[in-house]
Amino acid sequence: MSTLQSSLLMCPLARPWTRRGNNRGLQQVLTNITYWRCSSAGDGGRFMAEIAGLGKGSTGTGRRAAVAAKHEEEGTDDEWLMYLKPAKLEVFHHLEPWAEANVVPLLKPAEVAWQPTDLLPDLASLGADGFHAACSDITARAAGLPDAHLVCLVGNMVTEEALPTYQSIPNRFEGVRDLTGSSGTAWARWIRGWSAEENRHGDVLNRYLFLSGRVDMRQVERTIHNLINSGMVMNAARSPYHGFIYVAFQERATSISHGNTARRAKEHGDMALARICGAIAADEKRHELAYTRIVGKLFKIDPDGAVRALAYMMRLRIVMPASLVTDGRDDDLFAHYAAVAQQAGIYTASDYRSVLEHLIKQWGVEELVAGELSDEGRRARDYVCALPRKIRRLEEKANLRNGRKAQPMTPVSFSWIVDRPINITIG
Numbered sequence: 447m448s449t450l451q452s453s454l455l456m457c458p459l460a461r462p463w464t465r466r467g468n469n470r471g472l473q474q475v476l477t478n479i480t481y482w483r484c485s486s487a488g489d490g491g492r493f494m495a496e497i498a499g500l501g502k503g504s505t506g507t508g509r510r511a512a513v514a515a516k517h518e519e520e521g522t523d524d525e526w527l528m529y530l531k532p533a534k535l536e537v538f539h540h541l542e543p544w545a546e547a548n549v550v551p552l553l554k555p556a557e558v559a560w561q562p563t564d565l566l567p568d569l570a571s572l573g574a575d576g577f578h579a580a581c582s583d584i585t586a587r588a589a590g591l592p593d594a595h596l597v598c599l600v601g602n603m604v605t606e607e608a609l610p611t612y613q614s615i616p617n618r619f620e621g622v623r624d625l626t627g628s629s630g631t632a633w634a635r636w637i638r639g640w641s642a643e644e645n646r647h648g649d650v651l652n653r654y655l656f657l658s659g660r661v662d663m664r665q666v667e668r669t670i671h672n673l674i675n676s677g678m679v680m681n682a683a684r685s686p687y688h689g690f691i692y693v694a695f696q697e698r699a700t701s702i703s704h705g706n707t708a709r710r711a712k713e714h715g716d717m718a719l720a721r722i723c724g725a726i727a728a729d730e731k732r733h734e735l736a737y738t739r740i741v742g743k744l745f746k747i748d749p750d751g752a753v754r755a756l757a758y759m760m761r762l763r764i765v766m767p768a769s770l771v772t773d774g775r776d777d778d779l780f781a782h783y784a785a786v787a788q789q790a791g792i793y794t795a796s797d798y799r800s801v802l803e804h805l806i807k808q809w810g811v812e813e814l815v816a817g818e819l820s821d822e823g824r825r826a827r828d829y830v831c832a833l834p835r836k837i838r839r840l841e842e843k844a845n846l847r848n849g850r851k852a853q854p855m856t857p858v859s860f861s862w863i864v865d866r867p868i869n870i871t872i873g
């Protein structure tokens with residue numbers, strides 16, 4: 447799992463900044479709907495303020511997030527804590543045979559799954575000369591990749607490499623977590639099997655980037671270290687309803703990001719990278735299917751609970767798992783990375799909206815019958831269904847503004863690519 451994603455600038459540090467009206471551009475649609483580091487990098491002041499109004503929640507820096515999480519644990523947020531009541535969690539106990547039949551089979555066993563060695567030069571099978579020739583070919587083809595593409599690739603790789611954090615996430619979901627570390631329940635086996643599949647993503651991208659010779663591997667490794675150390679922000683972390691919604695969204699977003707990276711690599715003649723990213727994107731698609739299926743089942747058996755959880759997550763925004771990323775040099779690394787991804791078309795604000803539209807359709811949110819919902823459930827359904835149109839309108843307005851007046855470009859250095867600068871829009 448990985449990719450740029452969402453949350454909003456609802457932290458106190460961000461609000462005065464948006465009120466000042468720093469105007470930066472559509473790139474920040476992404477960062478708006480992405481976790482914002484509460485500093486001033488990136489664009490989209492006006493649009494950011496507008497889209498911020500679509501949500502109610504708040505996220506912030508790592509320290510603020512930790513404080514927010516503490517408040518959640520203290521029970522200040524009844525809206526999601528009610529999902530931890532035994533009656534709600536019982537649903538997952540009853541669903542276990544269903545998960546065994548409909549979710550676990552989506553995993554690919556090690557015997558048939560691709561492995562990083564299948565996609566990169568292998569000394570044991572090629573011999574010394576063949577191996578060196580294949581490595582030289584990787585390096586030569588990677589030389590044609592634009593720096594912006596490389597930054598997106600490193601961002602995706604770093605995100606994937608923080609897998610220890612992600613395996614711990616579903617193991618927070620009450621009712622499904624792996625209680626012993628080797629539990630035989632369908633839910634626990636899915637979590638471990640999913641993690642094993644994800645493990646290959648960071649591995650293969652890491653090895654590719656090592657062979658490319660285009661990046662400062664020590665800085666990249668330091669970033670991975672920092673990211674695992676920082677953890678991640680995921681609202682309502684212990685509720686399986688909210689958690690599965692979060693992961694379904696993330697898997698689809700990740701598939702889009704890796705898929706776009708594969709297409710760009712092909713355009714630049716790097717077929718090895720195209721194959722790698724294509725294989726990862728296909729995995730993410732399969733994972734998306736699993737999590738979308740689980741949430742779809744929740745919508746069938748508990749539509750009120752499911753739609754309220756969805757509205758809750760969308761109000762607080764789906765926060766990108768790498769939102770706390772830092773390389774020890776750039777305080778606004780995540781915002782800069784998000785801006786590059788937006789400009790390079792690897793993951794954009796429109797993608798965020800399209801993921802939401804897709805999930806609304808998959809889960810039949812618009813078709814939910816009012817009689818099956820509580821007052822709060824009806825409000826949640828209406829909020830969620832109206833959200834894509836609101837985001838689309840804001841995108842159009844931002845595009846119009848940017849069309850009238852070109853946004854200034856500023857060179858920003860990325861330590862990942864040996865401090866080479868990339869021009870991005872910063873107010």
Ligand SMILES: [Fe+2]
Pocket residue numbers: 447448644697700729730733734
């Ligand atoms: Fe995945």
Ligand SMILES: [Fe+2]
Pocket residue numbers: 447448606644647700730
């Ligand atoms: Fe992944």
